[in-house]
Amino acid sequence: MSGNRIGRVLTALGAAALSTVLAAGVAPAAATASGGVGAPGIGDPYYPDYGNGGYRISHYDLDLDYRPGNDHLAGTATLTGRATQYLTRFDLDFALTTDAVTVNGRPARFARSGDHELVLTPARPLHTGQRMVVRVRYHGVPSTVTAEGFTSWMRTADGAVAANEPEISWWWYPSNDHPLDKASYAIDVTVPTGYQAISNGILAGTQPAGNGTTRWRWRESRPMATYLAVLAVGHYDLDTSTDARGRPVIEAYDQGLSKDHALYARASVGLTASVIDWESSLFGPYPFESLGGIVPNYEAGFALEDQTRPMYGLDFFETSFDPYVVVHENAHQWFGDSVSVHHWSDIWLNEGFAGYAEWLYSEHVGAGSALSVALADYDAHPADDPLWSVEPGDPGAKHQFSDAVYDRGAMALQALRDVVGDRTFFGILRAWAATHRYGNGSIPQFEWLAERLSGRDLSQLFDTWLFSTGKPPRSVFHLPAGGAVPAGAPASLSRIRHTDALLAGR
Template sequence: MSLRAKLTLGTATAASLLLLAGTATAAQPGAPGIGDPYYPSAGNGGYDVSHYDIRLNYQPANDNLSGTTTILAKTTQDLTRFNLDFLLKASSVRINNKVARFTQAGGELVVDPRATLRAGTALTIVVTYSDVPSSHAVDGYTSWKRTPDGALAIDQPDIAPWWFPSNNHPTDKATFDVSVAVPSGVEVISNGTFGGTTQQINGWTRWRYRSAQPQATYLAFVAIGQFEIRQSTDAAGRPVLNAYSERLGADHGASVASIERTPEVTEFLEESFGPYPFEAQGGVATPGIGFALENQTRSTYDAAFFRRGSNTYVVAHEVAHQWFGDSVSVRRWRDIWLNEGFASYAEFLWSEHVGEGTAQENADYLYSLYPADDPFWTVLPGDPGAANQFDGAVYDRGAMAVHALRAEIGDEAFFGLLKEWLAGHRNGDASIEDFVALAERVSGRQLDELFRIWLFTPEKPAAAPGSAGGAQARTAVAPAEPKSYRKIRETRELLAAHDH
């Protein structure tokens, strides 16, 4: 759910020209949106963020969240004012230790620094606020999830505006420090490395986390409540932190049996994707969110994924996102196939690894599952539209598209391509067009037709991905369902459930 209903507070208009030695553009307001076609008001223009320091207090009893967020940024143009994406009620804003004027409306915090900020100026922006996050909704929906024992700040593509002010788009990543004080006896989980707790004199405890690698704002999360926390290290010596809600009930055992295998799944995926890109890993299991999300270093899973026993397929999906989506993020939300197609294909790879069905068998079965007249085939994984961004076709047809590419260029070129792609765009963002260009360069083949058929054609391809010669569909006998598929299907339906 994007803040697409935000009020547009004006666009950056052409400024008057200064006739000096040449012409230059005068200072002007930063744009109220980055310009993403799916969510035009997401993000902001005129500055680039390098770090967020989020220091908060949260009272589960009344859902009050208060504190300050300090933003380190640099202007990218001469600015007369700029926007932050934020829903909660701010009480003060300071820029480089000077009080700034501000207004709030429609999910935008508009900051007036009282004087022009020249391009290249280092900014320390301090926003103080206090509010009830669950009282704020956009199009009738709130991404902040209040629970019986606390709250969860988790959703895609938007969660940040419900708990910290930001430049809310994946193309402006930053490092994070998150510090949350809660009544003692309540636990807090966030991204990155756990920095410990401090007992406060008021009977509260402060929890600290640090994300040392650049992170998109929607991947920053916090889970507050009653959790069992398990800490260990993986084979590379990285810290592993897993957390299990005390409300899991009968799903507790299967949740632990799945999420505790995160380092094993990570080791396996490193063989295909290259070195794990972050400093920590882990997962969180909790009831009531209805989906799983790849929060950077600490994916979060609804307990329903484990209702029928352990499920390492959803773990493989979310761990794969640490490369595809977290380390290499979408340039625009239309590029979502780069996230979901490859994370879904990781489930095929895991199925093959554990002997429950080859990638080809999974691709064949999926292809046979949807008849030609099924609306499934009308959704374009390469440009699904905001309304279908998390449609099942983005996952399933997206995974078939990946397998079609693998079959076309061969394993050596395919896995070499993945490693080069992830290494070359690490900690950045990229587009489908970037990926196609690299695939053609690595393979030495012209691949426009393959991508057109699998990503951009609103009909069922004539041939299953990987069909001999790529020309004829396998129509003689419907392929058997792979052993893995029931789990994969369960996983897929829940993963797509957060399409708001």
């Protein structure tokens, strides 16, 4: 929609009806194919063939064997869920070599369509609402596999890291690859003894697996989007502790880090527990059972908010301590992980919010108020800067991770805070995190919530900042009485993002 989107919808439907429609959070009708065939996409406007129609997955059980020496991965993935329509055929998203498939214990036919669609034909059709258990046995060398023209699998000097956005699961497990279909996970990884295998959630234990190998067992009980599942294998030092609430804190640092890198990384990622406590005071209770981080000896070019265990590329700790990247990725635990996007066009709800968390942290530590950071960023980008040529509320797939989504997106939140005041603004953030906890959210839902809690028509504000191009006038920021700007912004904040260039170079 454009113009006064929320106002027009409220007029047509009424607030109660809009709330019901938006809260449903269901995939669009396009995700359901007829004739018993599940659609090859879940209905995302940016990625039409990502995710699948006809079923939902509630749990992934991954039993993996990885050999770092030759980058060989073998696995059995058991997906438990239910059919949402009558199914004679359905797809999974996957790029490695499939060896065998069963559906509800019976062998199923399988074939590849394109480079990441695995088409399954069960021996017996599935009926609407029927429980389904899909078991896929597979193998491959992930670093040699390309899909959509790139690989998201990162080979390191002594292992590998599986972490990327919006797609990574294709290279290590079959899935319904879209945030609309979140599930719990059990991830068991067998590696040569002496190596560590790090993943999400709670470490349920390690045990000898025979032939000089060890099995690492990880459990994430809260719903998790497929791209947020992480795997890092190599030689890592694990720093384990508990936070003030007794939750496990697991930080993994590659043993190959230089002395300076290790110093800066530990000083930064070591703040995770205190950062989570501070963010909880703003956003509401931390939504997960564990926390921590992973720092591989690899310049990934980005950091990623993997659920409970963000991955930080070595780039962030090249020359200094960097608390802002830790603030950013852990803000995502609320905005992106617990509350995931409904469609990828809603990415502002992830990156604008995590970016603004950095500005709030600057304010918290006395380095510069969020308003001063917003104004400094605004002034640093002239009217002809590309920042103003992308709409953060609908940037398009090619610009999903552009500066506009992060920086202008954060400015949008500062503008909202200016208009509604601190008490209402932080009430909106907490209500958003609570209302959509472990689910999905869309920009129209957030706009509606902000209008309901503030009692204001905010359509012009959201149109200006999210759905218009061109640099807004500086007067859109509401300066304190007298026009004085709070203490100046820090010299620089972390640039926590995939860039367009990085995405184009995949």
